[in-house]
Amino acid sequence: MFELVIGLEVHAQLNTKTKLFCSCLTSYGSVPNKHTCPVCLGLPGALPKVNKAAVSKALKLATAIDATKNNNSIFERKNYFYPDSPVGYQISQLERPIVEFGEIKIKDKENSDKIIRINRAHLEVDAGKSTHFNGYSLIDLNRAGTPLLEIVTEPDFSNSTEVGNYLKKLQSIVRYLDIGNANMEEGSFRCDVNISIRPLGSKELFTRVEIKNMNSIKFIEKAIAYEFDRQVEAWEDNTYETQVRQETRLFNTDTLQTKSMRSKEDANDYRYFPDPDLLEITIPRNMIEESNVIPEMPDKKVERYTNEYKLNKEEAERIVQDITLNTSFEYLIEQGAKPKTALTWLVVELVGRLNKRHTNIKDSSITMETLSALISNIESKNISSSSGKVILDYLFDNEDRDIEVIIKKLNLKQINNDDLIIDILNDLIKSNPDMVNEYKAGKKKVIGSFVGQIMKKTNGQANPQRASELVLEKLK
Amino acid sequence: MRTTLEQSLKLSKEELKELNVSIDKKSSSTSFGGYVEQLKKIPLKKLDRLGIPIAIKDNINVSSWEMNCGSKMLDGYISPYNATVINNLKKNGFVPFGVTNMDELAMGSTTDTSIHGRTTNPHNVECVPGGSSGGSASVVASGHAIAALGSDTGGSIRQPAAFCGVVGFKPSYGHVSRYGLSAYSSSLDQIGPITQNVTDAAILYDAIKGYDDLDSTSCNIEFKSTYKNLNKTEKYTIGIVKEYVEQCEPDLKEDIYKSIEKLKSDGHTIKEIELFDTKIAISSYYIMATAEASSNLARLDGVRYGYRYDNPKDLEEMYVKSRSVGFGKEVKRRIMLGTFVLSSGYYDAYYKKSKEIQKYVKSKFKETFNSCDLILMPVAPTTAFKFDTELSPLEMYLNDIFTISINIAGLPGMSIPIGKDSNGLPTALQFISKEQDEQKIFNCGLNLEELVNYQSDIINEGDI
Numbered sequence: 001m002f003e004l005v006i007g008l009e010v011h012a013q014l015n016t017k018t019k020l021f022c023s024c025l026t027s028y029g030s031v032p033n034k035h036t037c038p039v040c041l042g043l044p045g046a047l048p049k050v051n052k053a054a055v056s057k058a059l060k061l062a063t064a065i066d067a068t069k070n071n072n073s074i075f076e077r078k079n080y081f082y083p084d085s086p087v088g089y090q091i092s093q094l095e096r097p098i099v100e101f102g103e104i105k106i107k108d109k110e111n112s113d114k115i116i117r118i119n120r121a122h123l124e125v126d127a128g129k130s131t132h133f134n135g136y137s138l139i140d141l142n143r144a145g146t147p148l149l150e151i152v153t154e155p156d157f158s159n160s161t162e163v164g165n166y167l168k169k170l171q172s173i174v175r176y177l178d179i180g181n182a183n184m185e186e187g188s189f190r191c192d193v194n195i196s197i198r199p200l201g202s203k204e205l206f207t208r209v210e211i212k213n214m215n216s217i218k219f220i221e222k223a224i225a226y227e228f229d230r231q232v233e234a235w236e237d238n239t240y241e242t243q244v245r246q247e248t249r250l251f252n253t254d255t256l257q258t259k260s261m262r263s264k265e266d267a268n269d270y271r272y273f274p275d276p277d278l279l280e281i282t283i284p285r286n287m288i289e290e291s292n293v294i295p296e297m298p299d300k301k302v303e304r305y306t307n308e309y310k311l312n313k314e315e316a317e318r319i320v321q322d323i324t325l326n327t328s329f330e331y332l333i334e335q336g337a338k339p340k341t342a343l344t345w346l347v348v349e350l351v352g353r354l355n356k357r358h359t360n361i362k363d364s365s366i367t368m369e370t371l372s373a374l375i376s377n378i379e380s381k382n383i384s385s386s387s388g389k390v391i392l393d394y395l396f397d398n399e400d401r402d403i404e405v406i407i408k409k410l411n412l413k414q415i416n417n418d419d420l421i422i423d424i425l426n427d428l429i430k431s432n433p434d435m436v437n438e439y440k441a442g443k444k445k446v447i448g449s450f451v452g453q454i455m456k457k458t459n460g461q462a463n464p465q466r467a468s469e470l471v472l473e474k475l476k
Numbered sequence: 477m478r479t480t481l482e483q484s485l486k487l488s489k490e491e492l493k494e495l496n497v498s499i500d501k502k503s504s505s506t507s508f509g510g511y512v513e514q515l516k517k518i519p520l521k522k523l524d525r526l527g528i529p530i531a532i533k534d535n536i537n538v539s540s541w542e543m544n545c546g547s548k549m550l551d552g553y554i555s556p557y558n559a560t561v562i563n564n565l566k567k568n569g570f571v572p573f574g575v576t577n578m579d580e581l582a583m584g585s586t587t588d589t590s591i592h593g594r595t596t597n598p599h600n601v602e603c604v605p606g607g608s609s610g611g612s613a614s615v616v617a618s619g620h621a622i623a624a625l626g627s628d629t630g631g632s633i634r635q636p637a638a639f640c641g642v643v644g645f646k647p648s649y650g651h652v653s654r655y656g657l658s659a660y661s662s663s664l665d666q667i668g669p670i671t672q673n674v675t676d677a678a679i680l681y682d683a684i685k686g687y688d689d690l691d692s693t694s695c696n697i698e699f700k701s702t703y704k705n706l707n708k709t710e711k712y713t714i715g716i717v718k719e720y721v722e723q724c725e726p727d728l729k730e731d732i733y734k735s736i737e738k739l740k741s742d743g744h745t746i747k748e749i750e751l752f753d754t755k756i757a758i759s760s761y762y763i764m765a766t767a768e769a770s771s772n773l774a775r776l777d778g779v780r781y782g783y784r785y786d787n788p789k790d791l792e793e794m795y796v797k798s799r800s801v802g803f804g805k806e807v808k809r810r811i812m813l814g815t816f817v818l819s820s821g822y823y824d825a826y827y828k829k830s831k832e833i834q835k836y837v838k839s840k841f842k843e844t845f846n847s848c849d850l851i852l853m854p855v856a857p858t859t860a861f862k863f864d865t866e867l868s869p870l871e872m873y874l875n876d877i878f879t880i881s882i883n884i885a886g887l888p889g890m891s892i893p894i895g896k897d898s899n900g901l902p903t904a905l906q907f908i909s910k911e912q913d914e915q916k917i918f919n920c921g922l923n924l925e926e927l928v929n930y931q932s933d934i935i936n937e938g939d940i
Contacts, residue, residue: 042775044658045537088774271818276662
């Protein structure tokens with residue numbers, strides 16, 4: 001029996017306005033090489049200058065993961081030649097990274113809490129992009145110099161579920177901190193996976209293989225599964241020494257296999273040395289203090305929702321996982337909605353309908369202002385919840401958004417007038433004596449039928465709760 | 477009489493215009509090869525704006541000018557931006573005028589390794605002008621420029637100034653912005669003035685110095701005017717490293733001792749001091765400088781600008797062939813040395829140790845400046861030598877023994893001409909101070925200048 005030992009390196013792009021070492025804008029989809037200057041083009045004589053905003057974002061992560069903020073951290077040059085690396089080296093951090101020794105709590109396979117230790121998080125620049133065609137290569141340096149935060153874990157993962165949970169957790173932390181968009185598909189959240197195996201119970205670390213530049217959790221899981229099988233097979237066939245070497249492998253998304261890219265022997269000698277163009281990063285006191293103030297993190301939110309809002313843990317986690325959903329939820333609460341009502345109308349009713357239409361809350365035509373108005377009409381018993389659902393469906397098919405007007409238009413105002421309901425009920429009792437008898441014989445279900453008929457006769461405008469109370473009273 | 481920088485400050489618009497025209501004209505008719513344009517046989521580069529013309533070394537970016545650093549590797553590179561010093565010059569009424577020749581990528585002490593050809597010493601065209609800022613020193617010495625900018629990584633301003641009989645000042649590290657200076661060794665490079673006299677050096681230094689937000693290694697301190705505070709009557713305690721002076725050629729040695737005597741009789745206190753074996757500074761320098769150069773020059777790869785080998789079969793060949801053909805012998809030697817000392821397994825033995833030596837050199841200077849204001853020492857062991865003197869690379873490196881420790885320590889140093897040797901070649905010495913005492917160098921330099929009364933006897937087809 002074997003177990004997996006996995007460590008992760010995540011490259012999270014920071015959402016600073018400008019690049020890490022010059023004042024060019026960090027933006028996408030522009031004309032190639034539009035956002036460049038002497039510094040990020042690597043012209044002779046141009047010098048880098050640290051973007052304070054990137055440093056401050058790195059420090060915020062440190063606060064969120066309870067890590068050490070290193071003063072006097074240094075930038076080093078990692079020397080290698082590639083056309084999309086304009087100066088011939090990557091400015092990164094090796095000896096003294098800005099952030100060290102943190103931890104992130106995740107769920108393990110059994111859904112219990114597990115701590116993943118963060119070894120370090122350091123700042124470095126992203127490279128440009130190369131496009132190859134017809135024997136030529138085109139270089140776009142718009143991305144060159146964009147700040148990356150490389151977040152490195154200890155080898156603390158034992159399976160791909162944990163890896164997936166960690167990545168989702170880290171994504172949400174990055175997003176809640178507003179230090180990056182953590183979007184894997186866009187490439188602003190890239191993952192290198194270090195995998196080794198060992199006999200179950202062993203504490204030893206064996207040869208690790210690095211799978212580079214993964215940008216989908218699904219594929220990461222597949223790559224881990226493939227590597228595990230490959231390494232175990234090699235171990236059992238006594239070919240471990242030759243088949244599992246310290247090397248970089250690439251994952252092929254078509255074959256779902258990993259393939260050797262380069263072995264350690266032909267790896268670059270990066271000749272790291274402190275960048276003489278940059279001084280040690282001395283962090284002013286006020287910057288440290290500012291970085292201590294961060295938005296409420298996902299774990300804290302779950303705690304608050306369960307304690308204060310009395311949501312159960314699954315509900316709380318559901319509403320925290322996705323930051324857009326959470327912002328919407330908090331908005332509804334702010335507007336006076338009760339947490340449970342907000343949760344139901346947002347997650348079950350609205351998101352449920354959005355999912356059916358293959359869209360999401362970001363692209364939804366129904367804004368939170370509209371949903372909030374709808375919820376407030378339901379909570380003030382102005383309309384019944386079944387009318388609420390009718391209105392929600394109506395909103396999907398129509399463009400008018402004034403809830404009050406829609407209520408009038410669809411004639412959905414709830415009847416809270418007991419006399420009217422009692423009149424209808426009396427008629428119903430009179431014309432359905434057998435139902436009354438059934439109830440008296442113990443068939444409690446009958447109440448529902450009465451309420452249903454009341455709702456029908458009032459076009460759904462009767463308050464169903466009140467109606468049911470009145471039925472009970474009458475049948476006593 | 478030549479027009480000095482100080483005199484040119486008082487010129488009218490018309491007179492300035494005349495001056496510019498006259499320099500332009502003369503530069504096309506002489507053959508010291510101090511200007512790249514002379515070697516290329518094209519008119520001197522100038523910015524449209526009228527001002528006091530300053531010659532610019534070929535490794536400082538001037539917007540819209542071609543900059544080659546004397547290397548084929550930068551063939552055709554037209555700079556799209558101004559170095560901070562160029563903007564500073566313009567702000568102060570000066571205008572870049574002419575590109576001065578240099579050793580390829582500032583690596584050398586002869587100005588004989590430029591792709592454009594050699595620059596000669598105006599005192600004797602068979603002799604080297606020194607380097608790497610040999611073009612700047614030569615044009616000032618020969619009267620083809622009022623003043624010039626050079627850069628000094630291990631002596632590249634002071635040594636050519638000494639060989640050509642002009643004043644060269646290497647400022648404290650961080651006092652002049654390096655933004656726009658093509659980097660050789662980032663932690664040692666400084667831009668500085670090469671001028672006809674000490675006063676001019678103060679004027680030009682004032683124009684270019686100051687904190688620059690674009691250069692992280694720039695000193696954020698208050699800068700006072702050196703020119704306005706010139707005072708040649710101040711008396712100082714001057715430390716002499718006799719051991720260094722003794723290593724010089726006889727004529728040069730004699731001139732230095734004479735200067736020391738003159739300073740003594742003028743009221744300065746002379747004190748014999750000991751520093752350190754110059755050998756340690758040499759080895760530390762050639763590790764640090766080449767390590768940084770190997771990385772700094774990686775951007776010269778033929779991908780975005782400059783020379784690229786034609787029709788390479790793949791990316792690797794493009795890199796290898798472009799750089800093999802584009803760089804000269806000395807540059808390749810230093811890139812390889814620098815790459816070696818940074819490689820894994822050797823980093824601690826070489827680069828790290830050189831940084832320790834740097835600390836030692838700094839502390840030794842600091843200690844010395846507790847008991848004296850200035851240190852006086854030779855600039856080079858010899859006066860200008862002949863071209864094609866057979867020297868091994870190591871012998872060549874020994875030329876810098878007195879200049880490089882000042883770069884390693886980040887200190888300011890000024891080379892001042894003091895006489896002529898028996899071959900009629902200029903002799904010189906240098907003053908060194910601590911970072912905050914640059915003014916003392918200028919004051920004492922001005923005093924010495926008067927005491928030795930050095931006169932250049934280069935006469936050209938009509939002086940400027």
